[in-house]
Structure formats: C-alpha cells, structure tokens
Amino acid sequence: MVAPRRPEASAAGGLPVAVDAMGGDNAPAEIVAGARLAAQELGIDVVLVGSPDQLGDTGGLEVLPASEVVAMDDDPGPAVRRKKDSSLVRAAEAVRDGRALAMVSAGNTGAAMASALLRMGRLKGVVRPAIATPIPQLGSHPAVLLDAGANAECSATMLVQFALMGAAYAGARYGVEDPGVALLSIGEEKSKGSPLVKETHAKLAQLDGIRFVGNVEGRDLLHAPADVIVTDGFTGNVALKTLEGSLRFFMDALLEVFAADEETKRAAEVLLPRLAPLAAEFDPDGVGGAMLLGVDGVCVISHGSSSARAIVSAVQVAHDVACAGLVDRLARVVAPA
Amino acid sequence: MVAPRRPEASAAGGLPVAVDAMGGDNAPAEIVAGARLAAQELGIDVVLVGSPDQLGDTGGLEVLPASEVVAMDDDPGPAVRRKKDSSLVRAAEAVRDGRALAMVSAGNTGAAMASALLRMGRLKGVVRPAIATPIPQLGSHPAVLLDAGANAECSATMLVQFALMGAAYAGARYGVEDPGVALLSIGEEKSKGSPLVKETHAKLAQLDGIRFVGNVEGRDLLHAPADVIVTDGFTGNVALKTLEGSLRFFMDALLEVFAADEETKRAAEVLLPRLAPLAAEFDPDGVGGAMLLGVDGVCVISHGSSSARAIVSAVQVAHDVACAGLVDRLARVVAPA
Numbered sequence: 001m002v003a004p005r006r007p008e009a010s011a012a013g014g015l016p017v018a019v020d021a022m023g024g025d026n027a028p029a030e031i032v033a034g035a036r037l038a039a040q041e042l043g044i045d046v047v048l049v050g051s052p053d054q055l056g057d058t059g060g061l062e063v064l065p066a067s068e069v070v071a072m073d074d075d076p077g078p079a080v081r082r083k084k085d086s087s088l089v090r091a092a093e094a095v096r097d098g099r100a101l102a103m104v105s106a107g108n109t110g111a112a113m114a115s116a117l118l119r120m121g122r123l124k125g126v127v128r129p130a131i132a133t134p135i136p137q138l139g140s141h142p143a144v145l146l147d148a149g150a151n152a153e154c155s156a157t158m159l160v161q162f163a164l165m166g167a168a169y170a171g172a173r174y175g176v177e178d179p180g181v182a183l184l185s186i187g188e189e190k191s192k193g194s195p196l197v198k199e200t201h202a203k204l205a206q207l208d209g210i211r212f213v214g215n216v217e218g219r220d221l222l223h224a225p226a227d228v229i230v231t232d233g234f235t236g237n238v239a240l241k242t243l244e245g246s247l248r249f250f251m252d253a254l255l256e257v258f259a260a261d262e263e264t265k266r267a268a269e270v271l272l273p274r275l276a277p278l279a280a281e282f283d284p285d286g287v288g289g290a291m292l293l294g295v296d297g298v299c300v301i302s303h304g305s306s307s308a309r310a311i312v313s314a315v316q317v318a319h320d321v322a323c324a325g326l327v328d329r330l331a332r333v334v335a336p337a
Numbered sequence: 338m339v340a341p342r343r344p345e346a347s348a349a350g351g352l353p354v355a356v357d358a359m360g361g362d363n364a365p366a367e368i369v370a371g372a373r374l375a376a377q378e379l380g381i382d383v384v385l386v387g388s389p390d391q392l393g394d395t396g397g398l399e400v401l402p403a404s405e406v407v408a409m410d411d412d413p414g415p416a417v418r419r420k421k422d423s424s425l426v427r428a429a430e431a432v433r434d435g436r437a438l439a440m441v442s443a444g445n446t447g448a449a450m451a452s453a454l455l456r457m458g459r460l461k462g463v464v465r466p467a468i469a470t471p472i473p474q475l476g477s478h479p480a481v482l483l484d485a486g487a488n489a490e491c492s493a494t495m496l497v498q499f500a501l502m503g504a505a506y507a508g509a510r511y512g513v514e515d516p517g518v519a520l521l522s523i524g525e526e527k528s529k530g531s532p533l534v535k536e537t538h539a540k541l542a543q544l545d546g547i548r549f550v551g552n553v554e555g556r557d558l559l560h561a562p563a564d565v566i567v568t569d570g571f572t573g574n575v576a577l578k579t580l581e582g583s584l585r586f587f588m589d590a591l592l593e594v595f596a597a598d599e600e601t602k603r604a605a606e607v608l609l610p611r612l613a614p615l616a617a618e619f620d621p622d623g624v625g626g627a628m629l630l631g632v633d634g635v636c637v638i639s640h641g642s643s644s645a646r647a648i649v650s651a652v653q654v655a656h657d658v659a660c661a662g663l664v665d666r667l668a669r670v671v672a673p674a
Contacts, residue, residue: 138590149523152531186486186574194489194571218578222586231575234531237523238572239416239579241555246583249559254591257611264611267604273592298407 006169011229016062017318018100021050022069023107025305028055031106034311035061041312045321047100049091066090071303076110080118088112088182092119093298102298102318104289106306111151112299113292120297125329125334127155129294130162130233131301132169133240134220134287138278141174143224145184148290149237156199159230161213163204164333165293169306170324173291173317174227178211181225184235185215196232202238209333218242249280285310288317293330298322347493351644353399354655355437358387359406359424360444362642365392368443372398372593378649384437386428403427409641417455425449428454431644432634437634439655441626443643449636450487450629457634460664462671464492466631467499467570469506470519470577471624472558475615478511480561482521485627486574493536496520496567497544501670502630503565509663510628510654511564515548517608519563521572522552533569540565546670555579585618622647625654630667635659 018215019035023165028050035046036059038227047062050057055063068086070079070331080089092115094100105112113129122129131150134142146166153159163181170179183201190201204212213226218239221229231239241301258268280286289310298321302314356372356634358365365387372383373396379552384399385392392400405423407416418428425444429452431437442449450466459466468487471479483503500518507516520538522530527538529552541549551562555576558566595605617623626639628648635658639651 047581097387104557152523152529162428169673184575186489186571186578192489196490197571217578217582218575219582219585221579222582234523234534235572236573238521238555238568239575240522241556242558243558243583245554245556248556249589250584250587253615255607257615258612265605267607270600270604271594271608274597275591278590278594 011210015099015101016045016047016095017315018047018049018064018091018103018313020087020091020103020105020112021048021055022066022105023112025072026307030044030306030308032056032058034306034308035315036309037308038312038315042316042319044315045059046159046315047094049087049094051087052235053210064090070108072108074108074111074278076077076108076114079111080114088115089119091296092116092299094225095299096120097324097336101301102322103312104302104318106280106302106304106311106314107299110245111305112301116268116295116297116299120206120299122294125336126294127158129292131164131290132166132293133290135224135229135240135243136281136287137222137224138281143174143221143225143227143229143285144170144173145221145229145231145236146242146293147231147233147236149233149294150242151233153234154196154232155158156196156203158198159196160203160207161334162222163207163210163228163230167210168329168333169291169293169326171323172229172324174178176227179227180211180213181228181230182213182216182224184218184229185232187201187216189213190215199239200230249303251279271303271334281318286313288313292318294334296327298326311331352436352438353382353384354652355401355431355440356448356648356652357388357424357427357428357440357442358385358392358443359403360449360636361407361639364443364619367643367645368479368648369393369506370396371643371645372652372664375649375652379510380651381581381657383652386424386432387432388424398478401427401431407445407448409445411445411448411535413445413451416438416445416448417451425452426456429453429634433457436583439637439659440638441648441651441655443639443641443648443651444645446638446641447488449638453629453632453634453636457636459631459667460633460671462661462673463631464495464498467502467625468631469503469630470579470627471559472477472566473618473624474559474561475618475649477624478513478564479624480558480564480566481507481510482558482566482568482573482577482659483630484573485577486570487629489569490571491533491569493540495532496537497540498671500547500549500567501559502667503567505666506628506630506658507564507659507668509666510642513564516564517548517550518565518567519550519553519561521555521566521568521576523554525552525554527552537567578598588616623650627649628658631671633664637665648664
C-alpha cells in the first residue's frame with residue numbers, strides 16, 4: 001500500500017478546483033458563469049485563472065492572475081513554452097504546487113495536455129499520457145474510451161498501459177470494481193486487426209490484474225460490453241468524432257422533420273418530452289469532459305464550445321476523481337515493477 | 338487510350354451477372370428471390386451459382402452448378418483453397434473465364450475477396466485490392482470510403498493507390514467527373530495524424546490527375562466535402578461500423594419512443610412517412626453493397642444479412658459499373674508507369 005502523497009488524497013475538499021477562465025470558444029463569460037454555478041450548486045471551491053480585469057463579476061470567487069491566453073488555434077507546444085503567464089499554464093502550476101486540487105480547461109486541447117505534462121510532469125512509469133473520454137451507455141455509467149487523440153501513433157506497451165490506466169479511472173470515476181476492458185478492433189477474433197492490435201490483444205490476455213473481455217468493434221461503442229475501451233489515439237479520435245457526427249446528423253434530420261409543418265410540430269410536442277432523457281444522456285455538456293491520464297495531477301479537458309453547464313459538470317468530475325484518489329490509483333498501476 | 342480488353346467493355350449486357358446463391362445469412366431463398374427480381378424488374382441477365390437441388394424455384398434462371406458452400410464463419414484463405422467447387426469460387430471463375438459480366442456475393446467477405454483475388458487475379462500494378470463502401474450523403478450521391486477493411490495494415494503507397502482507384506470508381510459508379518478525394522485524419526491540418534497519414538497527405542498533395550481536397554475527420558463522414566474518402570482498412574472498418582452502430586442505436590431508440598403509448602403511436606403515424614425517405618437513404622439494402630477494387634473483374638460484396646432487395650441493388654450496381662468499364666478505368670490508373 002502506497003501512502004497518500006497528494007493533497008487530494010489527504011485533504012480532499014480543502015483545496016479549490018482551478019478553472020482556466022480564458023479557455024474555450026465562450027470564454028470568459030460562460031466559463032466564469034459555470035465556475036460560479038459550480039461553487040453555488042455543488043459547494044465546491046473554485047479558483048478562476050485568468051486576467052482579473054477581463055472576468056467580469058466573479059461572484060466573489062478567488063482569482064489566480066494570469067496575463068496571457070493560449071488561443072484555440074495556437075500551436076500547442078510553442079504556445080505553452082512561450083506563454084508562461086497564460087491561464088492554462090498557471091492552472092497546471094497551481095495543481096503542481098498543491099494550491100489546487102485539479103484543473104479544468106475548455107481551451108486548446110493540445111495546449112492543455114502540454115501544460116499538464118510540462119508543469120505537473122508524468123507519473124513514474126508512464127510512457128505517454130492518454131485522453132480518456134466517456135461514451136454514454138443507456139442504463140449504465142459511460143464507457144471510458146482511451147486514447148481519444150493524445151497519441152496518433154502508439155505501441156502495444158502504450159496500449160497495455162492505457163488499459164491499466166483506463167481501469168483505474170473507471171474505478172475512481174464511476175466506482176466500478178473489477179472493470180471489464182476491451183480492445184477496439186475490426187472483428188471479435190484475436191486473429192483480427194492490425195499488427196498493433198494483435199500484439200496488444202496477446203499482451204492483455206496474459207496480463208494479471210485486469211479483466212480483459214476481448215475485442216469490440218465500432219458498432220459496439222454505444223452498448224459496450226466493457227467499462228473501458230482501449231485503442232490508439234488515431235483510431236479513437238476517428239471513432240469518437242464519427243459517433244459525434246452521426247448522432248448530430250440524426251438529431252438535425254429529426255428536428256427538421258419535426259419542424260416541417262403544423263401537424264409534425266404537434267406530433268413533436270408529444271414526443272419531445274420522451275426524447276429529452278435520451279438527448280440529456282448524449283449532451284456533451286453533461287458528461288464532464290475528457291480526462292488526461294498519466295500526469296501527476298488531475299486535468300479535465302472540456303470541449304471547446306463548453307457552456308456554463310459543461311463547466312459545472314467538469315468541475316464536479318475534477319473534484320470527484322481527485323477526492324477518489326485518481327492520481328494515486330494511476331500511480332500504482334503504472335509504477336515500474 | 339487502352340483498347341477494351343474485357344467482355345463488359347465490348348459486349349456489355351451480353352453476359353449475365355453471376356450471383357452466389359449460397360452466400361449470406363438468408364441464402365439461398367432470399368438470394369434466389371433477389372436474382373429473380375433483378376432479372377424481372379431490371380431486365381439484367383443473371384446466372385445463379387450453387388447446388389441446383391437446393392435453390393428451389395429459380396424462375397427459369399440459368400444455374401451454374403457448384404457443389405460446395407463457404408460458410409460465413411469459415412477461415413477465408415483455407416476455405417477458398419479447399420472448396421474448389423464452392424459457389425463463391427465458381428462465381429469468380431465465371432468472371433475470369435468471360436462467362437459472366439460480374440459477380441455478386443452476400444457470403445463470407447474475406448472468402449469473397451480471396452476468391453476474386455485468386456481466380457480473377459489482381460490488376461497489373463495493384464499492391465493490394467481494397468474494399469470501397471458507399472456512405473450515404475443527403476441530397477447527393479454517396480461518398481466512397483476505402484479501404485473499408487480489406488487491409489488492416491497499409492503503406493502510404495497503398496493509400497495513394499486507393500485514392501486513384503476510389504476516384505475511378507466514383508466516376509464509373511456515380512458518373513462523377515473530377516471527383517474530390519479526401520484523407521481521413523484527426524484534424525484538417527496536414528500536420529495532424531499518424532505518420533502514415535502525414536506521409537500519404539504529402540504524396541496526395543503532389544499527385545497529378547487527382548483532385549485532393551485535404552484531410553477530413555470522423556464527424557465529416559455523413560456530409561463529406563469529397564466524393565472519395567481514403568483511409569487504411571483498420572480505421573475505415575472501425576469508422577464504418579461506428580457509423581452503422583450509432584445510426585442503428587438512434588433508430589432503435591426512436592422506435593422505442595414511438596411505441597411508448599397510444600399518444601406517441603399517433604404522433605409516430607404523422608412522422609413516419611416523413612422519416613421514410615431518410616430511412617431509405619440509410620437502408621443498407623439499397624446502397625448496392627461494397628466493391629472490391631483492384632482485381633481483374635467486378636466483384637460486389639453485399640452484406641451478410643442481405644434481403645432479396647439488397648441482391649437486386651447489388652446486381653444493378655455490378656451490371657452498371659461493368660458496363661461503365663470500371664475494370665478498364667482501374668487498370669489505367671494503377672498501371673505501372
């Protein structure tokens with residue numbers, strides 16, 4: 001048993017969640033609004049990171065000053081190295097320095113990753129951090145897909161580590177004991193897939209401490225027979241965006257039919273309340289954002305068009321996984337033997 | 338100008354389409370029914386390939402006898418090598434020998450590919466054949482995605498060839514002149530993606546005779562800014578199955594809401610006729626199946642659960658692309674310089 005070595009494990013709740021107030025398409029207004037709501041509704045301490053004179057009414061929330069902003073289209077590496085006083089970098093430093101429990105950003109994803117990696121550092125034994133994204137599952141907690149895009153090229157060693165980190169995350173995030181882990185492939189048989197997938201399948205099948213349930217296919221993503229779905233960041237990103245695109249397409253097509261004439265509008269009035277729970281399940285603002293796994297701190301990346309509500313979800317998730325000792329759990333599973 | 342060297346280019350319509358009567362979950366009944374319908378409705382000559390005493394009433398269609406059947410779960414390579422008198426192998430031989438214009442099968446996809454490859458041979462210059470699959474686009478012809486799963490591992494040279502073959506196919510299948518070709522990646526910028534994708538992007542950008550429109554992402558698949566979308570067979574298969582799975586998920590969820598009670602059933606009655614055109618657009622039985630590109634003959638692979646209607650579509654597509662000189666078009670674009 002490793003002794004707690006991070007603030008969130010020893011004094012959970014005593015530290016605020018650092019919210020990058022300047023990141024995202026709707027920053028700072030929606031971000032500040034979300035941070036205020038999170039503090040009011042959830043009772044979670046929040047510190048806003050950004051330029052105080054640009055934040056408007058912070059409702060009394062503490063502000064950690066940062067004079068620079070990483071733009072959504074900045075080249076991540078150079079931006080993070082150059083903009084040392086950016087809200088993104090300062091948020092990561094607050095976590096590193098034990099002044100914040102976790103960080104949340106709806107800004108430039110690559111730059112958020114780079115900030116977390118450069119300032120917090122990676123956990124000992126981690127080859128490369130991965131982005132874990134929740135995929136809604138009706139009637140159950142979401143499945144965790146990783147890597148969702150941090151690493152366009154992966155080795156089998158990395159994928160095995162993603163499996164371990166994903167399982168630890170499913171435990172901390174959804175309270176799943178003994179999570180099932182699946183490998184994304186193009187057939188259920190272990191002989192199917194790319195050389196990378198076949199090699200990873202063989203390694204996962206022999207790995208102790210993980211419940212490997214075998215391969216899954218793209219069509220299984222929305223009713224996954226596993227809590228964790230492992231893939232390389234290229235395939236994961238394509239699959240995730242394909243999922244988003246097709247759900248959006250279908251929603252748009254449906255709404256167009258609903259709006260066709262008076263008769264369809266009346267029919268829609270009957271159906272919409274019954275479709276609402278489904279829509280809520282797939283609302284990207286409700287899932288709490290993606291999590292960067294493998295760095296020495298909690299970093300939640302909310303989508304670029306985050307609303308105030310998305311920030312509330314992200315703050316809650318950041319707080320909850322920090323309190324559940326996510327980083328210690330990850331540190332244990334990736335620690336070199 | 339290359340002289341026509343295949344029956345379909347010189348005597349289109351003079352030869353029948355060979356339909357593998359024994360392949361598919363619903364074989365032979367649905368396959369035979371589809372072949373009969375195709376002959377009746379479209380006036381296309383069809384020859385059924387299979388065991389005559391198992392086919393029931395063929396409605397006077399010619400039968401090419403084949404005593405063996407490749408099962409849906411047979412290991413493709415060994416099955417095709419062992420079952421020399423299978424309907425799949427005999428259908429491919431009929432094309433090779435100039436006795437059929439094209440072949441259609443709803444059977445084992447891997448075995449259909451292997452039969453076509455081993456019996457028809459690959460076109461001169463082709464590194465590896467690819468499977469091209471139509472992705473519906475509202476208000477336009479489908480986009481062609483390739484490779485949809487024939488090659489789990491690809492080189493940039495292969496992807497460039499897929500681009501050329503996909504463009505030739507879009508021309509023959511949909512009459513598109515100067516088709517736009519896109520590369521599936523995880524960002525629009527040429528700096529995004531795996532090493533394979535970056536290398537392919539650079540090659541396509543410099544390639545004469547193709548209109549390369551750059552990278553597309555998973556979310557673009559249903560409103561693609563291109564006629565052809567190129568990817569490796571692993572990513573393509575995952576993306577396609579993710580698309581199928583999410584559309585099916587959404588359809589099922591919608592139908593469940595429609596069936597909830599008397600009020601929703603009445604509302605559904607108003608909406609269903611207006612949703613029908615959309616459903617038809619995405620009906621896998623209507624798109625005509627996937628096409629194996631790069632072999633010396635036309636081979637259409639219909640999905641395993643093909644109905645009679647799916648076979649009608651597949652026969653039509655097989656006939657049409659053969660008459661449009663698909664194989665000659667492909668031969669020209671892949672011919673070694």
